Amino acid sequence: MKAWQLASLCILIIAARMVNSNLEGDILIAQRSAWNDPHNVLQTWDPTLVNPCTWLHVTCNNENSVIRLDLGNASLSGPLSPRLGGLANLQYLELYANFITGAIPTELGNLTKLVSLDLYLNRLTGSIPSSLGNIQSLVFLRLHSNNLNGGIPPTLGNLIKLAILDFSSNALSGSIPSSLGNIESLVNLRLNGNNLSGVIPEQVLDLIVTGNLTEINVSDNYMNGTTRNSGKRVTTIIQDA
Ligand SMILES: *[C@@H]1O[C@H](CO)[C@@H](O)[C@H](O)[C@H]1NC(C)=O
Ligand SMILES: *[C@@H]1O[C@H](CO)[C@@H](O)[C@H](O)[C@H]1NC(C)=O
Ligand SMILES: *[C@@H]1O[C@H](CO)[C@@H](O)[C@H](O)[C@H]1NC(C)=O
Ligand SMILES: *[C@@H]1O[C@H](CO)[C@@H](O)[C@H](O)[C@H]1NC(C)=O
Ligand SMILES: *[C@@H]1O[C@H](CO)[C@@H](O)[C@H](O)[C@H]1NC(C)=O
Ligand SMILES: *[C@@H]1O[C@H](CO)[C@@H](O)[C@H](O)[C@H]1NC(C)=O
Secondary structure (H helix, E strand, C coil): CCHHHHHHHHHHHHHHHHHHHHHHHHHHHHHHHHCECCCCCCCCCCCCCCCHHHCCCEEECCCCCEEEEECCCCCCEEECCHHHHHCCCCCEEECCCCEEEECCCHHHHHCCCCCEEECCCCEECCCCCHHHHHCCCCCEEECCCCCCCCCCCHHHHHCCCCCEEECCCCCCEECCCHHHHHCCCCCEEECCCCEEEECCCHHHHHHHHHCCCCEEECCCCEECCCCCCCCCCCCEEECCC
16 A cells, blocks of 8 residues: 555544544534523533533543533433434433433433433433343443333343342333343342332342342332342332332
């Protein structure tokens, strides 16, 4: 390869990188315009910069791709943009304790590097997308204290790294999928304060012995039967109301 060919190849690669970074910036700008931001926490989000990596509340890796969005407790209101699903390297989506409305976009299931999805204490409605079962890297899935309805997707049984699943204080109905019994890494299962029925599946109870499960809270639902376990590792199982 001649020197000029190499040089133009390098320029092409650099240009591609910049386009890529701008693409993530564009996604965040689309999200910003969907939100109401009364405390101007997003005022450093300048779309004219080559990438979003210097914006406050945004963290990038050394390839200028976004890996964290830290906007918990920021008084933001409005919906989640489906375009957030395009932040391919995102590991932490921290949007808890805001006034976010609307549904959880199905597209968030495309965030296959995500470790933590924290959308708790918002005003989210609609059902939990089954696509979240694609995020095999998830360790923390906290959607509690919203107005989510519908069932718990059985696909969540694919989340084999999950430690905390907290869906408490919503309006979820139906029964607890037995597939959750696949999650040997699960430590806390908080489903209290919903509209769930049925019994805790055998496969889930088995995790107390075979897995890492130390807390199951299903109190304050429409579940039948009573299961109490006073084993050392288990703090609470309350299946009756
Ligand atoms: C939100 O911020 C306020 C004031 O800074 C603080 O008192 C409160 O504990 C925070 N809430 C959460 C859920 O982090
Ligand atoms: C993202 O997810 C949606 C819905 O789950 C899907 O239709 C779409 O093809 C995905 N996009 C990419 C780029 O993977
Ligand atoms: C259970 O917890 C231990 C100690 O935290 C950890 O080393 C182990 O990997 C966990 N098991 C699973 C299946 O995640
Ligand atoms: C379980 O949930 C109930 C009701 O939602 C709550 O009052 C209780 O404190 C929870 N138990 C534990 C151990 O967190
Ligand atoms: C919760 O369940 C009860 C009893 O099955 C039902 O009457 C009620 O409509 C349900 N509420 C929601 C929000 O699903
Ligand atoms: C649970 O309750 C429903 C309705 O109250 C009843 O039909 C069902 O037989 C009960 N199941 C068990 C296992 O007790």
